[in-house]
Amino acid sequence: MKRRVLTTREILPGRGLERLSEAADVVAWPGAAKPGSGDLAALAPGASGVLALGNDPVDGALMDAAGPSLRVISLASMGFDQVDRAAAAERGIVVTHTPRVLAETTADLTFALILAARRRLGAAGASLANGSWDLFRMHDYLGLDVHAATLGLIGYGQIGRAVARRAHGFGMRVLHHDPYAPDDGLSASVDLATLLAESDIVSLHVPLTEETRHLISARELAAMKPTATLVSTSRGGVVDEEALLQAVRDGRLHSAGLDVFEREPMGTELSPLVAEPHIVALPHIGSATEATRAAMVDTAVDNILDVLAGRPARTPLPGTPAVPGTPAGAPASTPAAHTPTGTAGTEGTASTAGAADNTGARS
Numbered sequence: 001m002k003r004r005v006l007t008t009r010e011i012l013p014g015r016g017l018e019r020l021s022e023a024a025d026v027v028a029w030p031g032a033a034k035p036g037s038g039d040l041a042a043l044a045p046g047a048s049g050v051l052a053l054g055n056d057p058v059d060g061a062l063m064d065a066a067g068p069s070l071r072v073i074s075l076a077s078m079g080f081d082q083v084d085r086a087a088a089a090e091r092g093i094v095v096t097h098t099p100r101v102l103a104e105t106t107a108d109l110t111f112a113l114i115l116a117a118r119r120r121l122g123a124a125g126a127s128l129a130n131g132s133w134d135l136f137r138m139h140d141y142l143g144l145d146v147h148a149a150t151l152g153l154i155g156y157g158q159i160g161r162a163v164a165r166r167a168h169g170f171g172m173r174v175l176h177h178d179p180y181a182p183d184d185g186l187s188a189s190v191d192l193a194t195l196l197a198e199s200d201i202v203s204l205h206v207p208l209t210e211e212t213r214h215l216i217s218a219r220e221l222a223a224m225k226p227t228a229t230l231v232s233t234s235r236g237g238v239v240d241e242e243a244l245l246q247a248v249r250d251g252r253l254h255s256a257g258l259d260v261f262e263r264e265p266m267g268t269e270l271s272p273l274v275a276e277p278h279i280v281a282l283p284h285i286g287s288a289t290e291a292t293r294a295a296m297v298d299t300a301v302d303n304i305l306d307v308l309a310g311r312p313a314r315t316p317l318p319g320t321p322a323v324p325g326t327p328a329g330a331p332a333s334t335p336a337a338h339t340p341t342g343t344a345g346t347e348g349t350a351s352t353a354g355a356a357d358n359t360g361a362r363s
Helices: 016-023 037-043 060-066 085-090 103-118 121-129 158-169 192-198 218-223 241-249 290-308 351-357
Strands: 003-007 024-028 047-052 072-075 094-096 150-154 173-177 201-204 229-232 255-258 279-281
Touching: 003 016, 003 290, 016 024, 016 290, 024 047, 024 290, 037 047, 037 060, 047 060, 047 290, 060 085, 072 290, 085 094, 094 290, 103 121, 103 158, 103 201, 103 229, 103 255, 103 279, 121 279, 150 158, 150 192, 158 173, 173 192, 192 218, 218 241, 241 255
Parallel strands: 003 024, 003 047, 047 072, 072 094, 150 173, 150 201, 201 229, 229 255, 255 279
Antiparallel strands: none
8 A cells, every 4th residue: 555645746846756656645735825834734644754845834733634654754955944853853753855966056056146246237137128228338237356256155065165166266265164164175264253354255055043043134244345245045044134135225235146035935025135236136046957956856755765665764854863763862863963153054055964964064
């Protein structure tokens, strides 16, 4: 008899869902909008596994609705801030994510945001599209150089290191703040105050935790150069959005490039950040290439199939068990992810992945 698996989307990239359907009885949330916890709980009874996206709510009520059959919650995401990990641990449920497969793709998008924000590509493109480019003016859409600039990386794991490699192609000086990541030839390890003061671009690669919520607030923004650019491909809650908007509007920060927001998705109720000319805003597409998104789904499906077949999960959350039924507090299958106070070494979001595969600290 096939096990029942709940998935929060009817359609996902690649053939992962097709493979899962061959081995399990798959029931999918049929709605066009993002499902709420209650929506998923109504479909959960008897489920042995849940395949969810990183921003889907997976709480204790959903786990209880599934009942004692639930063995694994598999995220097609690196980030895991929407999962009640304590509730899963109490119930002996394995929680997995998708490290290793999205670092390079997300680093590409990070660099795209750096270039777009520094060179004011959004505002320039909008002027062309709306017909206001009527004369060549030397002073229009003046941006700031990326080549030879100083790049500061907060969180230095898989994605952070991938961004650092790209930065060297632009002749950039690279700094990072992550107490668990020393100098490595690509980047110099510095304290947070030094990074903020010296960087022309600050790029965030940390997960959203209680320690990193509003890690970049008015105080940190005030410590940055007025010519600096803030870039985030981690999680929206890491940045105090009101403080960021005010800093950009007041001219105390040159620009920002954002792929993540505190409220996602936005629908028609847009954040004022989206319309700000000195901010480039994207709808959380850091990992959005055909190959990478398919690989994320494949990893999530492999984790479910392994656990339901009695094998350890391939990529459990760092510091958590790879097999179901392990009591909370028992030795974990992977080293605990470091989350240094004030920075957090996992990228989301990056060092989380590093803790899992020893490649360094991560959308």
